Amino acid sequence: MYQNRYEQPRDTLPRGPSYLHHVLMALKAGRPDHFRQNLRVSPITFDALVAALEDDPVFANNSNHPQLSVEQQVAVALFRFGHNGNTASMQAVGNWAGLGNGTIHLITWRVMTAVLRPGFMQNAVRMLTHEEKEKAKQWVHKKLYRAWRDGWCFVDGTLVPLDQRPTWYGESYFDRKCNYSLNIQVRL
Template sequence: MVRTSRRRLLITSLEKSIKDDLTLMALNYLFGGDENDTSGSDMDTDYEDDKWEDEEMIYTDLECKARALLKIQGDRYLAPRGRIEKAPEMHQFILHRMQEIFHNNSNHPQRPVIEQMMVALNRLGCFGNGVAVGMIATCYRIGHGTVEVYTNRCIMAILSLKTTLLEWPTAAARQETKAHYGEVGFKGCVGLIDGSLVVLSTCPEKDGQDYYSRKGFYCIATLLVCDQHKNITYVFTGWPGCSHDMRLMTNCALSKSPNQYFSDGEYLLADSAFVPTLTTVPAYKRKRNKQLTDEQTDFNRHLSGVRVAIENCIGLLKN
């Protein structure tokens, strides 16, 4: 349901009030002249004074409303917005964690970590000609091979942080997650799962056609699990972009070794692309030539409201 903001309601109210005042002034101007002509020189002075005061009040009120309308239209919010501390940039966080990894004991020390990461991020964040090694080497005045070295070194350093930054929640942490989702009707839920596509700038040389997705670009299929705080707790990636989410689910450790990840009664919430199992509770999928029942529709609507956290998590990851 569309919800109208207080700002829009106030603007609409002021516009209507100004329109009514202008209409009233126009009517007074059109029909007020007859009384002036009939009264002649015997017109009551008090009546003239009262009439002038009324008109002056209308003009003043109209001016105040117009100023208020312009003020509100010029401001995005009605009330002043509080200052929100900006979270540290992700590259600063990674830079701090990688300081210990970039270490060279030779007589020729490496360039500063921030310079190497700048080259790597520039290359990883570009498409088309912008990703060319020669163009990046010319931009930073380094050798072509140095671009490759910096990129590979940063990637390996980031991957080495996987075991410390990405881990499956412990039994105690899962209890906290289950308590959270139990309050919204999903007792035993320990996370949310969904698939996503990681875009590739170019077509892979080997089996490139397999990486072409249904969305019209080359990519890598990825499976992610997050908790109620949008913290990623599991990642399974590397499959071609044409792979279905359920295909990844079947081949990942969550399905092959569920006892290492789940206790009795624990499961993940998923969308209708997944098949229901002991550890996966998906949304109902409409069968061909059949409609969902009212109960199934209500369940899917409630499930989607809870699962929005994994959608937000993936959005934060990609942005």
């Protein structure tokens, strides 16, 4: 028992063919609309993201275990981020990519580590200039509600899905898409 760690024989989960390979090889070049449905970005944006992340040390292979390419890892993470509910579960993403749950978790960690590095954030995220903010404020003042004029950025109606029904007032969180979620608005 100590030698095997398990009392009963373990069944391995048979894996079907990976759809990940098809997305990266066929859809990326031949059907960018289907590529975008899977990864929520265009092939051009995807290639730019991979190029920006590929030299990050988190993707360096310091062991004798083979590691997926940065392109494959970014694709898996984008597929996971672009879906919610059961489709975003590690098992569903693993089935889509032909990988195990632990690998999906590790890939997500690697991609987020690379994306959140200060160097990447400085190059990828740009705050609006004073002129751009003022133009947005004028539009809000003219077209919307004058009291909101000093805000220059609104995120309205964004649904943040919850993984389960909240204990208190749970029915209040049930949205039009039949999920439990929070509807947020942010004014900057």
